[in-house]
Each structure stands twice: as structure tokens, then as C-alpha cells.
Amino acid sequence: MAPIAQQLNAQQVTAQQSTPSPVPPASAVSLTGLTRSFGARTVLDGIDLEFPPGQFVALLGHSGSGKSTLLRAVAGLDHDTVGTGELATPERVSVVFQDSRLLPWRRVLDNVLLGAPGREADGRDPAERARAALAEVGLAGRENAWPGELSGGEQQRAALARALVREPELLLADEPFGALDALTRIRMHTLLRELWQRHHPSVLLVTHDVDEAVALADRVLVLDHGRLAVDLGVDLPHPRVYRDPQLGEHRERLLAALGVRPDGGPAGAGPQED
Amino acid sequence: MADHVSSTAVVTAPERTVTRPAPGPVPESGPVRRATATGRPRTRRLSPGKRRPYARLLGPLLLLAVWAVASAAGLLDPRVLPAPWTVLHTGAHLWTTGTLRTDLGTSLWRAAQGFAIGLVAGVALALLAGLSRIGEALIDGTVQVNRAVPTLGLIPLFILWLGIGETFKIVIIAIVVYIPVYLNLHAALAGIDARYVELAETLRLSRWQFVRQVVIPGALPGFFVGLRLAVTGSWLSLVVLEQINATDGLGYMMFQAQNYGQTDVIVLGLLIYGVFGFASDSAVRLLERRVLTWRRSLSS
Numbered sequence: 001m002a003p004i005a006q007q008l009n010a011q012q013v014t015a016q017q018s019t020p021s022p023v024p025p026a027s028a029v030s031l032t033g034l035t036r037s038f039g040a041r042t043v044l045d046g047i048d049l050e051f052p053p054g055q056f057v058a059l060l061g062h063s064g065s066g067k068s069t070l071l072r073a074v075a076g077l078d079h080d081t082v083g084t085g086e087l088a089t090p091e092r093v094s095v096v097f098q099d100s101r102l103l104p105w106r107r108v109l110d111n112v113l114l115g116a117p118g119r120e121a122d123g124r125d126p127a128e129r130a131r132a133a134l135a136e137v138g139l140a141g142r143e144n145a146w147p148g149e150l151s152g153g154e155q156q157r158a159a160l161a162r163a164l165v166r167e168p169e170l171l172l173a174d175e176p177f178g179a180l181d182a183l184t185r186i187r188m189h190t191l192l193r194e195l196w197q198r199h200h201p202s203v204l205l206v207t208h209d210v211d212e213a214v215a216l217a218d219r220v221l222v223l224d225h226g227r228l229a230v231d232l233g234v235d236l237p238h239p240r241v242y243r244d245p246q247l248g249e250h251r252e253r254l255l256a257a258l259g260v261r262p263d264g265g266p267a268g269a270g271p272q273e274d
Numbered sequence: 275m276a277d278h279v280s281s282t283a284v285v286t287a288p289e290r291t292v293t294r295p296a297p298g299p300v301p302e303s304g305p306v307r308r309a310t311a312t313g314r315p316r317t318r319r320l321s322p323g324k325r326r327p328y329a330r331l332l333g334p335l336l337l338l339a340v341w342a343v344a345s346a347a348g349l350l351d352p353r354v355l356p357a358p359w360t361v362l363h364t365g366a367h368l369w370t371t372g373t374l375r376t377d378l379g380t381s382l383w384r385a386a387q388g389f390a391i392g393l394v395a396g397v398a399l400a401l402l403a404g405l406s407r408i409g410e411a412l413i414d415g416t417v418q419v420n421r422a423v424p425t426l427g428l429i430p431l432f433i434l435w436l437g438i439g440e441t442f443k444i445v446i447i448a449i450v451v452y453i454p455v456y457l458n459l460h461a462a463l464a465g466i467d468a469r470y471v472e473l474a475e476t477l478r479l480s481r482w483q484f485v486r487q488v489v490i491p492g493a494l495p496g497f498f499v500g501l502r503l504a505v506t507g508s509w510l511s512l513v514v515l516e517q518i519n520a521t522d523g524l525g526y527m528m529f530q531a532q533n534y535g536q537t538d539v540i541v542l543g544l545l546i547y548g549v550f551g552f553a554s555d556s557a558v559r560l561l562e563r564r565v566l567t568w569r570r571s572l573s574s
Binding site for chain 2: 075076077093094095097099101103104105106114115146148162166
């Protein structure tokens with residue numbers, strides 16, 4: 001892990017020049033007293049959460065903590081669950097799942113075009129927009145490939161392009177890199193951060209990877225037994241350096257909140273004993 | 275940008291960690307890897323290997339050869355099974371002077387009509403049942419009951435209702451065809467991957483877009499399974515219909531031959547049915563390969 005982090009640091013210096021574009025007006029995400037239950041089990045227990053437009057929020061939690069339920073509630077995918085509370089989301093929402101969910105019978109370009117806004121939206125050719133989105137995620141030239149011909153990382157890039165072409169005000173991502181290998185995951189982190197800096201949607205990233213959360217997000221939430229246990233602002237400039245002691249502090253705080261002892265963590269803080 | 279990460283990682287890592295491979299032969303101490311002539315490790319191939327074109331014809335041709343050899347060697351009594359050339363000769367004779375041409379035409383026309391009606395009905399009912407809960411409640415149970423009744427057992431009733439003309443024959447074939455089409459297409463439509471349903475919801479597809487771009491393409495593999503069963507079924511029912519209740523057609527020809535002890539004509543009829551069944555099944559397979567180009571499986 002350590003050598004990879006160093007590699008990342010070296011190339012991150014150059015990315016600092018890209019100036020963040022002015023934040024476009026978008027409605028903020030707002031949850032008030034959100035409750036969801038399956039049978040007798042309450043999975044979300046009165047969640048209150050607001051975040052301003054353009055904020056990158058990571059949601060951490062154990063499996064079964066309700067983090068996917070929260071994301072599905074915000075995505076409007078929980079038709080059959082019982083719940084109360086208020087929920088306000090922007091008009092344009094895109095979702096990226098852990099699996100790419102590319103339709104195997106449509107070529108990559110047609111997958112990106114699936115449900116994309118037509119020409120009447122802004123006068124631009126949808127196919128051109130889809131090509132541009134594919135180029136942006138590094139898949140230029142693969143437009144006519146079948147999804148089955150792409151690697152796992154490429155499939156997830158295509159899924160990002162499909163999310164991107166809809167110009168979302170809110171991007172919901174449910175462990176989008178969980179199924180990828182470690183190297184591919186780091187490249188995808190860089191890609192997602194670049195896309196976010198360029199388009200500045202609000203992001204809700206559900207993950208179980210503390211490093212992923214602190215490397216990418218402005219704000220990290222920890223969900224525990226259906227309640228928000230930690231709400232941590234990560235006010236560090238992008239791109240972030242893995243060795244940054246501040247990042248290490250955040251990481252350890254979050255690991256502690258998740259009930260994990262930071263044994264031999266790569267952070268500069270050194271080994272701790274309690 | 276993203277490429278830098280992995281390329282640097284990939285380039286620098288080997289320099290540090292990997293020791294230079296020793297040139298020349300591997301030292302003999304310790305377990306030595308077996309060398310293979312192809313330069314590949316010896317793994318056992320578990321897929322059946324590459325498919326050769328027209329390989330499917332091998333079995334039928336072999337059968338034909340055995341038949342011919344046995345006839346030539348005098349092992350077969352011509353009254354039991356005439357030689358292939360006798361059958362061919364009879365075929366040529368009936369084609370030029372007899373009724374084979376009209377019988378064949380009649381049979382083909384019946385099969386085609388029944389198949390077309392059955393196909394349209396099966397697809398329509400499967401779409402109605404597969405895409406709406408009301409349709410499913412009305413249709414699915416009814417079809418399951420219909421399926422449980424042997425279709426050929428309906429012949430007496432249909433003759434009473436529709437007369438002994440063409441109509442009842444075509445209706446019977448249509449019923450035999452629609453059932454496998456319906457069953458397989460409905461199962462495929464109902465079994466649509468829930469993950470794709472979620473995806474379509476997040477992409478805010480309209481119901482029509484969802485059906486046309488997600489559900490139907492996803493159900494096509496199942497549809498083709500039903501279509502192949504239906505093609506074979508249409509020929510199967512034709513044999514029975516034409517042998518019991520017909521005044522022309524291939525089955526009638528064979529039925530008449532039975533009365534006069536013409537084994538060669540019976541075998542000719544069977545051969546023609548076999549060839550048409552095989553050809554139509556191959557045509558459906560070909561269509562399937564064209565339509566489902568995205569599929570990569572053992573059969574590709």
C-alpha cells in the first residue's frame with residue numbers, strides 16, 4: 001500500500017493547477033427524520049442530513065449498518081420498504097452501482113445513451129455527448145465494444161460515463177469501486193475526483209473503505225445502527241496526500257468510530273497502543 | 275492522468291523487486307516445471323473446443339451410410355426397410371408422375387399457417403402476461419391449463435366445432451406452436467434481472483422505453499428456446515393430423531401407403547419430415563446467432 005500511495009502523491013502535484021469551476025446552482029440534498037424499516041427491524045432511525053450543492057459526502061458503515069438503504073432511499077429505489085420522513089433531492093440524479101449494470105445486449109455507446117436526454121434538451125446531439133462522456137472517462141475508441149469485452153475497470157468507467165452524460169446535480173454511488181482490484185481502484189479514485197472537480201455535482205458515496213472516504217470526500221459520515229454516529233468535515237485541499245498526518249488523524253478517528261483498531265496503519269502517526 | 279498512477283507503479287516495481295531471470299536452462303534442483311512443445315502450461319481444456327462448420331450433419335450422414343451398407347449387404351428385408359436408393363427412386367417417380375408435389379405443398383402450407391398464427395398468438399399472450407399483473411392473472415393460469423390438456427386430444431372436439439377441413443388442422447398446429455413460445459417468452463420476461471429494473475428506474479426510463487430497450491432484448495434468448503421447440507412441434511402435429519383426418523398432404527400419402535404395403539413411400543414421407551424439421555431448426559439457429567451476436571457462451 002505504501003509504495004502505491006507514494007506514487008499517487010508524486011503525480012497529484014500536477015493536478016493542483018486545475019481551478020475548480022464556479023459552483024452551479026443546484027438544490028441541496030435534505031433528509032429530515034428519515035426512517036426505514038424492514039419488518040420489525042428499523043434500518044434507518046430518524047436520519048437528519050443536509051448537504052450543500054457540490055459537496056462530496058462519503059458514507060461509511062459496517063455491512064448491515066443501513067448505508068445502502070440510505071442511498072437507495074435517496075435514489076428512490078425503495079418502493080417496498082416502510083418509512084417516514086422528508087426527503088428532498090435535486091431534479092437530475094445519477095446512480096452508480098457496485099456492478100456496472102451495462103446491458104450486455106447494447107454496445108457501450110448505446111449503454112451510455114440509455115435514457116439520456118434527447119436533442120431537445122439543449123440542442124446537442126445525444127450521441128456526441130455520449131462520445132464526449134466516454135472520452136472523458138478514458139474510453140474513447142471503445143464505443144462499439146460489447147460490455148462483455150471490457151475489463152471490470154472499463155465497465156465501471158462506462159457506468160460513470162452513463163451517469164455523467166445526464167449532467168447530474170447529485171451523483172449517488174453505492175460502493176462503486178468495491179469489486180475492482182487495488183490498482184484499478186486508485187485510478188478510479190483519481191478519475192472520480194477529476195470528474196467531480198470539473199462538473200461539481202453533489203456526491204453521496206457509500207463505501208466501507210475508510211481510505212477511499214478520506215481521500216475523496218469533503219465530509220465523512222459514519223452510520224451505525226441506523227443513526228449518524230460521526231459527521232466529520234475533511235477540510236483538506238485536493239489532491240490529497242496519503243501521508244498527510246491530518247488525513248491519518250481523520251482515518252484513525254473514523255476507524256475508531258467503526259470499532260477497528262488501527263493496527264499498523266500506513267499513516268505517519270506511528271503504532272498506537274491502548 | 276489516471277494512467278500515470280499505474281504506469282509508474284508498473285514500471286518501477288519490477289526494477290526493485292524482481293531478480294533477473296537466469297539465462298539458460300533452469301537449475302535442476304527443486305521442482306522443475308515441465309516443458310511443453312507449445313510453450314503453454316498443460317491445463318486440461320474443459321470446454322468442448324472449437325466447433326466445426328456443418329459438423330451437425332455428421333450424425334445423420336453416418337446413419338444414412340449404415341442404412342445404405344446394410345441394404346447393399348442384404349441385411350435388410352426390403353419389405354421392412356427398403357434401400358435408400360429405392361426410396362429416392364420412389365421419390366423421383368412420385369414427384370414427376372404422382373401427387374408428391376401437391377402433397378408436399380399442402381403440408382408446407384398447413385405448417386406455415388399454423389406456425390405463423392401460433393407464433394403471433396404466443397408472443398402476444400406472453401407480452402400481455404409478462405408485462406402486466408392483470409394480464410398475468412387472466413392469461414397465465416389459462417395457458418397452464420391448456421398446456422395440461424394434450425393438444426392432440428382436442429382433435430375430436432375441434433372436428434365437431436370446425437368441421438374436418440383445413441381450419442381445425444391449422445388451429446391444432448397453432449396451439450402446439452403457441453404453448454412453447456408462450457411458456458419460454460413469458461418465463462424470460464418475468465425473469466428479468468431485478469438489477470436492470472433498478473437501473474431503468476434510476477435512468478428514469480418511460481415504461482415503453484423500459485419494455486423496448488431492456489425487457490424485450492433481455493428476453494430474446496428465452497424466446498429463441500421456445501421458437502425452436504415450436505418449429506419442431508409444428509411438424510410433429512402435422513404428421514398426426516394428416517394421418518388421421520386428411521385427404522392430401524404427406525401424412526395422407528404415408529397413410530395410404532400403409533394400406534397398400536408400400537414401405538418405400540412411408541420411409542420417403544418420414545425422410546421428408548426429417549429433412550424439413552432439421553432444416554427449419556437450423557434456420558432458427560442461424561437467426562438466433564444473427565440476433566444474439568452479443569452472446570458469448572459455450573455454444574458460440
